[in-house]
Amino acid sequence: xxxxxxxxxxxxxxxxxxxxxxxxxxxxxxxxxxxxxxxxxxxxxxxxxxxxxxxxxxxxxxxxxxxxxxxxxxxxxxxxxxxxxxxxxxxxxxxxxxxxxxxxxxxxxxxxxxxxxxxxxxxxxxxxxxxxxxxxxxxxxxxxxxxxxxxxxxxxxxxxxxxxxxxxxxxxxxxxxxxxxxxxxxxxxxxxxxxxxxxxxxxxxxxxxxxxxxxxxxxxxxxxxxxxxxxxxxxxxxxxxxxxxxxxxxxxxxxxxxxxxxxxxxxxxxxxxxxxxxxxxxxxxxxxxxxxxxxxxxxxxxxxxxxxxxxxxxxxxxxxxx
Ligand SMILES: NC(=O)c1ccc[n+]([C@@H]2O[C@H](COP(=O)([O-])OP(=O)(O)OC[C@H]3O[C@@H](n4cnc5c(N)ncnc54)[C@H](OP(=O)(O)O)[C@@H]3O)[C@@H](O)[C@H]2O)c1
Numbered sequence: 388x389x390x391x392x393x394x395x396x397x398x399x400x401x402x403x404x405x406x407x408x409x410x411x412x413x414x415x416x417x418x419x420x421x422x423x424x425x426x427x428x429x430x431x432x433x434x435x436x437x438x439x440x441x442x443x444x445x446x447x448x449x450x451x452x453x454x455x456x457x458x459x460x461x462x463x464x465x466x467x468x469x470x471x472x473x474x475x476x477x478x479x480x481x482x483x484x485x486x487x488x489x490x491x492x493x494x495x496x497x498x499x500x501x502x503x504x505x506x507x508x509x510x511x512x513x514x515x516x517x518x519x520x521x522x523x524x525x526x527x528x529x530x531x532x533x534x535x536x537x538x539x540x541x542x543x544x545x546x547x548x549x550x551x552x553x554x555x556x557x558x559x560x561x562x563x564x565x566x567x568x569x570x571x572x573x574x575x576x577x578x579x580x581x582x583x584x585x586x587x588x589x590x591x592x593x594x595x596x597x598x599x600x601x602x603x604x605x606x607x608x609x610x611x612x613x614x615x616x617x618x619x620x621x622x623x624x625x626x627x628x629x630x631x632x633x634x635x636x637x638x639x640x641x642x643x644x645x646x647x648x649x650x651x652x653x654x655x656x657x658x659x660x661x662x663x664x665x666x667x668x669x670x671x672x673x674x675x676x677x678x679x680x681x682x683x684x685x686x687x688x689x690x691x692x693x694x695x696x697x698x699x700x701x702x703x704x705x706x707x708x709x
Pocket of ligand 1: 428429430507511532534535537538555557558561600601624625627647650696699
C-alpha cells in the first residue's frame with residue numbers, strides 16, 4: 388500500500404510517497420481503509436521535529452474510512468463499519484491498524500472527510516472551554532488563532548454555550564468569515580495589539596478564558612487580558628517557540644494557567660472523553676456544528692498539503708485522499 392512517510396524530521400519536503408508493507412491487525416485492533424485523512428496542526432509539528440520511533444515513519448493522527456479487518460477480542464466493530472480513527476501516528480496512509488477503542492462510528496449523515504476533522508479539533512476545544520476553563524453562560528472568551536482547526540471548533544462551542552466570543556486571526560478576511568460560526572469580535576493580530584483591543588472590548592475587565600494554541604510570546608502577552616480569576620489555557624505551539632511566563636504575573640487578578648492535551652487525557656478519562664467525541668460527531672452530523680474544509684490533496688501530494696497548511700493561507704481543514 389502507499390503512504391506518505393518520513394525518514395527525518397524537517398520541512399514539508401521530507402514527506403515521501405512510497406510503497407510500505409500492509410499493516411497487520413493485532414489483538415484489540417481494527418484495520419481501516421482510509422477514505423479521508425485530516426491534516427492536523429499537530430501533524431505539522433510531528434513532521435517538523437522530535438524523535439522518530441522508527442523509519443520510515445508515517446505521521447498523522449486522524450483518518451476516516453471503512454473497517455476491513457477486525458482483530459481478536461474486539462467487540463462493537465465489524466468489517467464494513469464506517470469509522471473515524473485516532474492514534475499518535477499512522478494516518479497518512481491508504482490503511483492503518485488502530486486500537487478499536489480509538490475509533491468512533493461515523494453517523495450516517497456525515498461524510499468521511501468531515502468526520503476525520505472532528506475528534507481532535509472539537510474534542511480539544513471542549514476540553515479547553517469546559518474542563519480546563521469551566522466556561523459558564525454569559526462569560527467572555529478570547530480564542531487565539533480562531534481560523535485554525537481548534538479555533539473554529541472553540542468559537543462554535545463557546546457561542547453555543549452562551550459566551551461572548553472574541554478571536555484573533557492574521558487577516559481581516561479570515562475574521563469576516565468567522566462571523567458565520569458565531570464570532571462576536573475579531574482582532575487582526577497581524578495589524579493590531581490583541582491586548583489593547585481586548586481591553587477596549589471588555590472595558591478593561593478582561594476575559595474569563597483565553598485559549599492559546601500559538602505559544603511563545605503570544606501566551607505570555609495573554610496574561611494581560613485575563614479578568615479577575617480568569618484562566619489562560621495553553622494548548623498548542625503553532626509558533627514553535629517556548630514561553631518565559633513569569634508566575635507572579637498571575638497573582639494580581641488571581642489567575643490560573645492550565646495545560647490541555649487531549650492525547651494525554653483520552654486513556655485516563657476514556658469513559659468521559661470517548662462519548663464526548665461521539666457527541667461532537669453527532670452535533671456535526673446534525674448540522675448544529677460546522678466543519679470547514681479548505682481543500683483536498685491526493686495523498687501523493689502530502690508535502691504540498693503540509694506546505695499549504697503551514698503557509699497560513701488555509702481557512703479550515705486540509706484533507707488528503709488516498
Ligand atoms: N494539546 C492538544 O491536545 C492539542 C490538540 C490539537 C491541536 N493542538 C495544537 O494546537 C495548535 C493548533 O492546531 P490546529 O489543528 O488548530 O492547527 P491549524 O488548523 O493548522 O491552525 C493553526 C493556526 O495557527 C495560527 N498561527 C498563529 N501563529 C502562527 C505561526 N507562527 N505559524 C503558524 N500558524 C500560526 C494560524 O492562523 P492565523 O494565520 O490566522 O494566525 C493557523 O491557522 C498546534 O500547535 C497543535 O499542535 C494541541
